[in-house]
Amino acid sequence: MRRYVLALILVSILLAFYSEAAVIRRGGASKLISLTFDDGPTFGVTDKILNILKREKIKATFFVIGRKIEKNNLIIKRMADEGHEIGNHTYYHSRLTEINDKKFLAELRRTSDLIISHANEVDNLFRPPHGHLPAKKQKLIAKEKYRTVLWTVSADDYLRQKKGMRTADSIANRVVAQTRRGSIILMHDNSREIVAALPQMIKRLKAKGYKFATVSELMRVKTSRAGCYQVNAKTKKI
Numbered sequence: 001m002r003r004y005v006l007a008l009i010l011v012s013i014l015l016a017f018y019s020e021a022a023v024i025r026r027g028g029a030s031k032l033i034s035l036t037f038d039d040g041p042t043f044g045v046t047d048k049i050l051n052i053l054k055r056e057k058i059k060a061t062f063f064v065i066g067r068k069i070e071k072n073n074l075i076i077k078r079m080a081d082e083g084h085e086i087g088n089h090t091y092y093h094s095r096l097t098e099i100n101d102k103k104f105l106a107e108l109r110r111t112s113d114l115i116i117s118h119a120n121e122v123d124n125l126f127r128p129p130h131g132h133l134p135a136k137k138q139k140l141i142a143k144e145k146y147r148t149v150l151w152t153v154s155a156d157d158y159l160r161q162k163k164g165m166r167t168a169d170s171i172a173n174r175v176v177a178q179t180r181r182g183s184i185i186l187m188h189d190n191s192r193e194i195v196a197a198l199p200q201m202i203k204r205l206k207a208k209g210y211k212f213a214t215v216s217e218l219m220r221v222k223t224s225r226a227g228c229y230q231v232n233a234k235t236k237k238i
C-alpha cells in the first residue's frame with residue numbers, strides 16, 4: 001500500500017512538471033529581461049509607450065485583447081513595423097475558468113486572425129487573462145501551438161484605482177526592486193501611470209546593466225524554472 005502511494009505521488013509530480021514545462025515564466029541567467037504589456041491596445045496610452053520604446057531602442061511584447069484591436073488597428077501595425085512582439089490575450093479578456101473550450105478557442109482564433117490582418121504575422125504566444133490557467137485549457141493552448149507566458153514581476157499598475165496605491169514612482173520602485181536576471185515584467189498599456197513610470201524605470205534598469213528583449217528572444221537564452229511567480233501573491237507597496 002505504501003509503495004502504491006509513493007508511486008502515485010511520483011506520477012503526480014512528474015505530470016505536474018510536464019504540464020508546467022510548457023509555461024514560460026522567466027528567462028535564463030543572463031541580464032536579459034522582457035517588458036510585457038497587457039490589455040491594450042489603448043489609444044492615448046499604447047502609442048505613448050511605443051514612442052518611449054522607440055526612443056530607448058527597446059523591443060517589447062504586447063499581449064493584446066482582440067476586441068480592442070478593432071478600434072486601434074493602426075497601433076497593431078505600428079507595433080509590428082517597429083519590431084515588437086504581439087501575443088494573444090483572448091478577444092473579451094475572459095477568465096479561462098469561466099468559459100468553455102469552444103468559446104475559448106473561438107476567442108483565441110478570432111484575436112489571432114485580427115493580429116494577422118494588421119501585422120501580417122502572429123507570434124504564437126498566449127497570456128491568460130488574470131493569470132488563470134486551468135490545466136485542461138493549458139493542454140488546449142499547447143495543442144493550438146501557443147506558448148503560454150506568465151511573469152515574474154508585476155508592476156501592479158492596475159491597482160491605480162485604489163486611492164494612492166499606485167503612482168509612477170511607486171510602480172518604478174517596485175519593478176526596479178524586484179527585477180532579476182531573466183525577469184518577465186508584467187505591465188498594462190491601459191494605465192496612464194505606466195506611461196509616466198516607464199522612462200525612469202528603463203533608465204534605472206539600464207543603469208543596473210539590464211538589457212531588454214522580447215519574450216521569444218529571452219527564451220532563446222538558456223531557460224530556468226527557478227523563481228516561479230505566485231499568481232495569488234499578495235500585493236506589496238514598495
Ligand SMILES: [Zn+2]
Pocket residue numbers: 038039089093128129130
Ligand atoms: Zn489582462
